[in-house]
Amino acid sequence: MSDRAFKLVLSWGSGIVLVALVGAFVIAAPTTFATPDNARNILSQAAPGALVAFGETIALIVGEFDISVGYVASLCGVLFTGFMVNQHFGFTEAVLLTLAVAGSLGLISGLVVTRLGVNALVGTLGVGIMALGLNYLYGGGATIAGPTPNIVSQIGYGRSFGIPNVVLIWLALAVVLWLFSEGTVTGIHSRAVGGNQQSARLASIKVRQLKTLAFVMSALLAACGGMLISAQLGSGEPTAGDGYLLDAFAAGFLGSGFYRAGEFSIPGTVVGVLILQVGYTGLAVLGQPTALRYLFEGLILIFALALSSVVRRMRASR
């Protein structure tokens, strides 16, 4: 394969997979899959997972892992709803307080990894379990439901310009985070840290601070994902966010086969998120049992990790 063709495949690989997947489902279920309603459905369902995936991507970009994102999302969904239903806080207060909790957990992750030198896999798992503990401490493991300010249902079910608000939220965040990653000093320094920590340090980049910031951002985005889940469900479910961890990883790694081959990126993660959601929705539309969804998720995760590894090795050998 020529160099140019090789680079093309690397940069567009996952995009091609997405298009192929969409094409396959359109062919398999032309009347039920290929509808505007279904497209809206796919994009709406993708929203919370996308936010959690963006958080994970920020951590991956600086060369770390954040295992706490699922638990943090669950905790924050519960807190967000609970603050309004139990403590009768307004929407804004509930959001800010929830973000404050998430931010603190992210800060702990950052300090544990950068100051205590604990491996991120273990450190963030610990923080995640702390989040789980806080979750059950606050809500006792029960679903929290009750009257909440109108804006919550507007976000969860409402539309603007014919597009579901949750979709506008996650796409807007995608753009903002992409601009941050590409267009700011912090963004490029984060990429440098993830690419070669030693070189970054020699360029007087503050590696520890950047990594800590990444963990804080990851937690905040996971919190946003959790709050979005609650808005969509209309209640605070204690385990609603747990499953998003694996999807977040899958999306991030699938994304490394798109946009910047071999590197994690926000646009790449967007494609990864869509691949997953198209898969899940497509299987559901075809009436396949839920078990198949898990099979698909597992296979895609392995495929995504293998793809990333293969890409890296192919680049290295060229």
Add this chain to the structure above:
Amino acid sequence: MSEPSLLQLSGVSKHFGGVIALRPLDLEVAQGEILAIAGSNGAGKSTLLRIMCGAESSDTGRILFEGIEKHHWDIASTRKLGIEVVHQGLALVGQLSPIENLFLGREFTLGSDRTPFLAHRRMERRGQDLLREVGVRLKNIHEKTEDLSGGQRQAIAIVRAIGWGKRLVILDEPTAALGIAESAHVNDVIRSLRERGLGVVLVSHRLDQIIELADRAVVLRNGVLVGHLEGSAIKAGPLAELITGEHAGQVA
């Protein structure tokens, strides 16, 4: 030394755990001179280099810049003083483009550097100027640095140091990955730095390069500064003897 002193190390030493990397030594680099540091692997050259550029702290001694003692000596402060380094490993980030590497840690930003947003076009223009000045030709400046050849990567690292170096440029094996013609070109560039009044520290395995370029040469052996040669005294024989610690007649 006729030229004013630029960087002065006095009684500087370094150990790592039980290993002594550098015994207390004195070293001085002046403006407008090329100081070569020679020595075999493990002699302590890298450690000395890292202390000089602030990547490593010394255990003892003082560091003076232009005669003033500096108590805070790290990479950020040495960069501000106009000290630049071409590291042996190049210290580039492969995933980034040559331009991004050239400006890493000192990016131009919009709004006269008052906003956090990158001024991509300004950096691109300046970067291309720098590359052209040193005669580096790249087919695609947006390519990832890891996709360039070894020689091109080395050239980027050299351009970076020269572009930002205003007072002192430290080069660690700068022509290791280069061919004859390119090496000769780099030697010319190093000489031009001296002509411009910068101080140059050159760490090199290549005795021919040291003999050709250096005004003064010091030799490290097992962490000790064992010799100092000047001008016409810098010859292969004396250098080799100091590096190996064996007299010419003893080499079997």
